[in-house]
Amino acid sequence: MDSSDDEYLASATVLKYFINKKSFGKNPINDKRSEFGEFHHLYSDLRKYPAKFKEYTRMSIETFDYILEKIGDKLKKKWSNFIKVPICPCERLIVTLRFLAxxxxxxxxxxxxxxxxxxxxxxxxxxxQVLWDNMFTIHMPQPNEQCFQEIAEQYWKLWNFPN
Known part of the structure; x- marks a missing residue:
């Protein structure tokens, strides 16, 4: 590389190109999230129709509210210079449920x-991660011998099938 190459690479036009090549921050499409985003558009209407809510989230409104009550505080993000408008716990849970569903x-x-x-x-x-950390001990307790005995009895009662 000679000095003319160095001058070219240091030129304002080239530097501007490389600096502006990758932009940081919010995409202009996402600026209207509160107006056109799926959560803001659909969530309140879905809550009026329990069957549609269940079809959308794969769970009842009561179950959704129960989960949100249990983990909502852990999903809250604080306002800061970097996070201008944090995404609410309800929207975070809906996004996750849509991904899983x-x-x-x-x-x-x-x-x-x-x-x-x-x-x-x-x-x-x-x-x-918050769901697992806060709910697995409640809804998926460590199985023990008594638990397995009860499951085997239920199989026998329901289907006349041992073990």
């Missing part, structure tokens, strides 16, 4: 909820 890609969910792909990925990861 449909298997849709993060990119697909990002477009429909008007969030970034990495944001959707982080939400799903954080929410599933």
């Amino acid at each position: 449909t298997g849709a890609s993060f990119a697909s969910l990002a477009f429909s909820f008007r969030l970034g792909k990495s944001t959707v990925g982080a939400i799903v990861k954080e929410t599933t």
Whole structure:
């Protein structure tokens, strides 16, 4: 490389190109999330129709509210200079449930909820971890011999099938 190459690489035009190549922050498409995003558009209407809510989330409204009550505080994010408008725990749970219920890609969910792909990925990861950490001991206790005996008895009662 000679000095003319150095001058070219240091030129304002080239530097501007490389600096602006990757932008940080919110995409303009996502600016209207509260107006056009799936959560803000659909959630309140779904709560009026329990059958549709269950079809959308794969759980009843009561179960959704129960889960949100148990983990909502752990999903809250604080306002800061970096996080201007935090995503509410309810929306975080809905995004995660849509991912689990449909298997849709993060990119697909990002477009429909008007969030970034990495944001959707982080939400799903954080929410599933909070769900596991706070609910597995309640709803999936460590099995013991008595538990297995009860399960075997239920099989026998329901299907006349041992063990």
